[in-house]
Amino acid sequence: MKYKSQKVAYWFFALSMLLLVLQITYGFIMGFARIGFDNLHDLIPFNTARAVHTNLLVVWLLSGFMGAAYYIIPEEAQKELVSVKLAYVQLISLALVGVIAVVGYHFNYWEGRKFLEIPRPLDYLVVVNVLLFLGIILTTLFKGKRRTTTALVLSMGLLFAALLYLPGMLQFDSQVTDSFFRWWVVHLWVEGVWELIMGGILSFLLIKLTGVDREVIEKWLYVIVGLTFLSGVLGTGHHYYYIGVNKIWLIVGGIFSALEPLAFLAMALFAVNMYRKGEKKHPNKLALYWTLGSAIVSFVGAGLLGFAHTLPQTNLYTHGTLVTAMHGHLAFWGAYAMIVLAIISYSLPNLTGRKLYESTRGRAAFWLANIGMIGMTVAFGVAGVAQVYLERKFGMEFMAVQKEISIHFVVLILCATLFTTGIVLYIIDFYKHGKPTDEALNINK
Amino acid sequence: MLSKKQARAFFLGGTLVTFLIFIGLTVYSLSESTDQTNHINLTAEVVRGKEIWESNNCMGCHTILGEGAYYAPELTKVVDRLNLKYNENGEEIIKGILMSKAPWQPNGRKMVAYGMSEQEAMDVIAFFKWIGEIDLNGFDRIVSPLAKDKINN
Numbered sequence: 058m059k060y061k062s063q064k065v066a067y068w069f070f071a072l073s074m075l076l077l078v079l080q081i082t083y084g085f086i087m088g089f090a091r092i093g094f095d096n097l098h099d100l101i102p103f104n105t106a107r108a109v110h111t112n113l114l115v116v117w118l119l120s121g122f123m124g125a126a127y128y129i130i131p132e133e134a135q136k137e138l139v140s141v142k143l144a145y146v147q148l149i150s151l152a153l154v155g156v157i158a159v160v161g162y163h164f165n166y167w168e169g170r171k172f173l174e175i176p177r178p179l180d181y182l183v184v185v186n187v188l189l190f191l192g193i194i195l196t197t198l199f200k201g202k203r204r205t206t207t208a209l210v211l212s213m214g215l216l217f218a219a220l221l222y223l224p225g226m227l228q229f230d231s232q233v234t235d236s237f238f239r240w241w242v243v244h245l246w247v248e249g250v251w252e253l254i255m256g257g258i259l260s261f262l263l264i265k266l267t268g269v270d271r272e273v274i275e276k277w278l279y280v281i282v283g284l285t286f287l288s289g290v291l292g293t294g295h296h297y298y299y300i301g302v303n304k305i306w307l308i309v310g311g312i313f314s315a316l317e318p319l320a321f322l323a324m325a326l327f328a329v330n331m332y333r334k335g336e337k338k339h340p341n342k343l344a345l346y347w348t349l350g351s352a353i354v355s356f357v358g359a360g361l362l363g364f365a366h367t368l369p370q371t372n373l374y375t376h377g378t379l380v381t382a383m384h385g386h387l388a389f390w391g392a393y394a395m396i397v398l399a400i401i402s403y404s405l406p407n408l409t410g411r412k413l414y415e416s417t418r419g420r421a422a423f424w425l426a427n428i429g430m431i432g433m434t435v436a437f438g439v440a441g442v443a444q445v446y447l448e449r450k451f452g453m454e455f456m457a458v459q460k461e462i463s464i465h466f467v468v469l470i471l472c473a474t475l476f477t478t479g480i481v482l483y484i485i486d487f488y489k490h491g492k493p494t495d496e497a498l499n500i501n502k
Numbered sequence: 503m504l505s506k507k508q509a510r511a512f513f514l515g516g517t518l519v520t521f522l523i524f525i526g527l528t529v530y531s532l533s534e535s536t537d538q539t540n541h542i543n544l545t546a547e548v549v550r551g552k553e554i555w556e557s558n559n560c561m562g563c564h565t566i567l568g569e570g571a572y573y574a575p576e577l578t579k580v581v582d583r584l585n586l587k588y589n590e591n592g593e594e595i596i597k598g599i600l601m602s603k604a605p606w607q608p609n610g611r612k613m614v615a616y617g618m619s620e621q622e623a624m625d626v627i628a629f630f631k632w633i634g635e636i637d638l639n640g641f642d643r644i645v646s647p648l649a650k651d652k653i654n655n
Contacts, residue, residue, distance in 0.1 A: 091573070098605075098612045104562025107571045162559075169559035171569055206506075230549045232633060233539050234532060236569060276506040283513035290520040291527075299641030300567045301539050303531040307639065313520075373645050377568030377576055444572075450646040452653050455575040456609040 058407045060131040062138035064493040067408050068148055069124030070401045074484050076117035076155065077394075081477055083110040088473060091459075091466040101163065108162045108174040114389060115172070116155045121397030122254050123151070126194050126215060128404045129261050133208035134201025139193060147189045154182045170235065172243050173225045180226050187219045206275035207264065210282060211257025217250040233301040240296040247389075248289040248317065248359075255355075255396050256282050256324070262348045262403055263328060268337025277331075281323045288316035295367050299376050307369040314367040318360030321392075328352035341406060343419040347399035350427065354395060358387025358434070374449050379462075380441035387434040398483065409490045410497035422482035429476025433469055440465035538637035551629025554622055563613070566633060568641060574613065576643050579634045581627065583643070596630070597623045 058064070086097055086106045095103070131138055138144055158175050161167060167174040175183065198204060198212055225242035229235040260278045264271050294310020328349050339345065362384040366375040375381070402419070406412045413419065440462045447458040530536060555561075563574040570576075584592030599606045599613070600623040606613040618626070644650060 087573075093610060095612055102563075102612070102614050103573050104559045104571065104614075107562045107573070108559060165558065167557075167559050169556035169561055171561050171571075174559060174562075206510075230544055230552065231539060231541065232552055232555075232567065232629075233636065235552075236567060237528075237532065272506060276504065276509045279506065279509035279513045280504070283509070283516050286513070286517040287520055290517070290524050293524065294527075297531070299638050300569065301636040301638055303536045303538065304639050305527065305531065309527060373641060376641060377565045377570070377572070379572050382572065449644055450649050452644045452649040455643075456611065459611070460609065 058404075058493070058497050060137050061495060061498065062141045062144070063128050063131050063404075064408060064495075065138065065141055065144045065148070066124040066128035066404060067493040068145070069120050069127060070405075070487075072148065072152055073117045073121040073124065073397060073401075074487055076113050076120065077480065078484070079159075080110055080113035080117060081473075081480065083107075083113065084473065085470070085477075088466055088470045092463050092470070105162050108167060109159050111172055112158060112162070112174055113155075116151070116158075118389075118393050118397060120151060121401070122215065122251075122258075123147075123190055125254075125258050125397065125400045126190075126211060128400065128408075129211060129258070130194055130197050130201075130208055133203070133205045133261070134198050135203055136197055136201035139196045139200065143189060144193055147186060147193065150182070150186050150189075154179055154186060170225075170239055173239060177226065180222075183222065184219075187222070191216060191219055205271070206278060207257055207260045207271075210253050210260070210278060214250050214253030214255075214257060218246060218254065221245050221250060236300050237297065237302060240293055244293045244296055245290070247393075248292060249286060251393060252285045252289070252320065253282050255351075255392055256285070258396050258400050259324070259328060259348065259352065262344065262399055263331045263335075265403065266337075266339045266341065266345050266348060267331050267335025268339070269331045269335050274331060277323075277327050281320060281327060284316075284320040284323055288313050288320055292317045292367075295369075295372065298369050298372055311367075311369050315364065317367070318356070318364045321356040321360030325352045325356040340412070341403060341414045343414060343416075343423065344399055344403035346420070346423050347395055347402050350423065351391060351395035351399055354387065354391030354427065356391070358384070358389075358391040362387055362434070362438075374445050375441065378441050378444045378448070379437055380445065383434055383437035383441050386437060387430060390430045401487070405487065405490045408493040408497055410494060411490045413486065413490060416486060418482050419486050422479045422486060424479070425482065426476050426479025429472050429474070429479055432472030433476060436465050436469035436472055440469075538639075540632070540635050543632055543635065545628065545632075547625050547628040548632040550622075551625040551627070551632075554618070554626050555629055558614075558616060567636070567638065574611070577630060577633075578636075578638070579643070580630050581634055593627055596627055600626055 083106045086101055087103060087110060090103050127138060127144060158179055161176065162174065166176055168176050194212055194215065198208055221242055224238045227238055229238070256278050260274050263269065263274050291309050292314035294306040295314040297306035297310060332349060366372055366380050366384065406414065443462045444458055447453045447461060448455065561570040564570050565572060565576045566578055568576065580596065581592045584595050588595050600616055600618045601620065602615055603617045605615045644653065
């Protein structure tokens with residue numbers, strides 16, 4: 058930590074950890090419901106659990122990105138945040154909106170649009186919150202001593218993410234048009250601008266951890282985010298194959314989404330190469346694990362597993378099945394969850410002054426969480442492929458198929474237990490670092 | 503070797519070009535001439551049905567147009583499917599489920615009892631019927647040619 062105001066990042070990260078635990082809890086509720094233990098149905102029906110599970114994911118990742126920005130921007134711009142007080146106001150209001158939304162989902166207060174369930178009045182609060190956040194970040198950046206590419210890419214990602222929230226607030230009478238613009242938000246977030254945020258954080262971490270020249274890292278950062286947009290924007294078409302819009306998307310979406318893995322491949326090669334080139338061996342090995350892990354797992358989860366069902370000929374069979382859940386889990390884990398865990402692992406010792414760089418607990422957290430998540434992905438994959446065969450090829454009824462594949466959800470729950478053990482260990486490590494302190498400023502000097 | 507300036511030009515240029523094409527394709531595929539949704543049949547009843555569909559987060563369990571949560575059946579052509587299964591009584595069955603005050607529990611998997619009024623249930627059915635007529639570029643619950651042959655015979 059070089060600047061006092063960076064401390065605010067800690068509280069965003071702490072909020073992230075809390076929401077992650079809640080997200081996992083609701084995941085278990087759904088997993089158990091799928092194998093017949095739906096005793097909580099009257100209080101938390103499946104659609105509530107599902108909305109809470111996916112929305113908490115978005116909120117804890119956003120909180121992690123915001124924390125990352127509050128940590129990275131002062132160091133990159135060489136200036137304290139313009140207002141720490143407002144940053145705390147923003148943190149509290151973010152937590153409040155999240156809590157109100159999640160509680161509301163238990164009382165039928167929602168919008169029922171996949172991933173964007175937050176009801177309209179709360180949407181406006183989200184907008185105000187994000188504007189406040191962007192105000193603090195961008196003012197700091199432009200008043201700062203320098204504007205690095207890393208900081209610009211990160212800020213651009215955050216700004217575009219905010220702008221792209223708006224198409225999701227438009228109202229349409231047609232389900233098709235509604236769905237069409239819903240993907241403007243969801244797809245262009247996760248396969249577009251969030252990758253800028255990921256790229257910015259990755260670049261910052263690689264500069265710090267490997268010691269490779271900033272100019273080299275930032276040049277490749279441009280190439281990677283360039284590839285991301287080149288493939289990702291028109292790749293949105295893979296959501297438009299079978300929802301009732303023109304066939305032109307079968308061609309456009311097919312070609313461009315087939316190119317999407319390239320951006321992730323480039324990201325993985327970039328991270329591994331920079332690590333190999335680096336002469337500086339930073340003692341924070343755990344941060345390095347999570348950083349390289351994120352680049353590699355995102356290539357497998359988002360790149361390869363996305364490609365596995367993105368061609369229109371394949372997607373005709375897999376659209377609307379659990380195959381999507383397979384891809385979704387490893388993609389979000391690799392690309393976004395792991396990069397947030399990476400920046401937390403890097404910044405915590407600096408914020409608190411406690412250099413727990415190489416704890417066995419930290420290593421166990423990394424491996425258990427990853428092996429658990431890969432196991433979950435395989436369980437979803439097997440269930441999804443079996444569903445495709447039984448339902449789409451043999452014409453069996455939906456519920457009959459669900460009974461046949463329920464065994465895979467037992468495997469899913471077992472793997473999820475392994476995953477959760479990893480996350481719990483990570484959070485214990487988080488706790489053991491203690492609170493951020495100004496004394497850490499001197500320790501780092 | 504590529505310079506940083508060239509890399510930035512690649513990023514900005516590529517993004518701008520693809521985004522412009524994307525906007526163009528959006529306008530094209532939402533224009534009247536390429537409509538596959540029978541937009542003229544989008545009645546007030548259908549719109550009310552969509553509102554009920556959204557306000558109860560039906561997508562949180564079911565899928566429609568292949569989008570949703572994979573916990574409960576695809577409802578894109580649900581009226582046709584139930585007509586076939588229940589001797590042309592599909593609409594009555596759906597009405598029964600939506601208006602039921604006790605939880606519907608097919609094969610042990612529970613659905614919330616919504617206890618809708620008859621009008622609300624009719625609105626949702628109108629929504630399902632409109633959805634069922636959309637040209638989905640070949641997507642259906644059963645897509646393999648072999649399976650289709652088997653069912654038709």
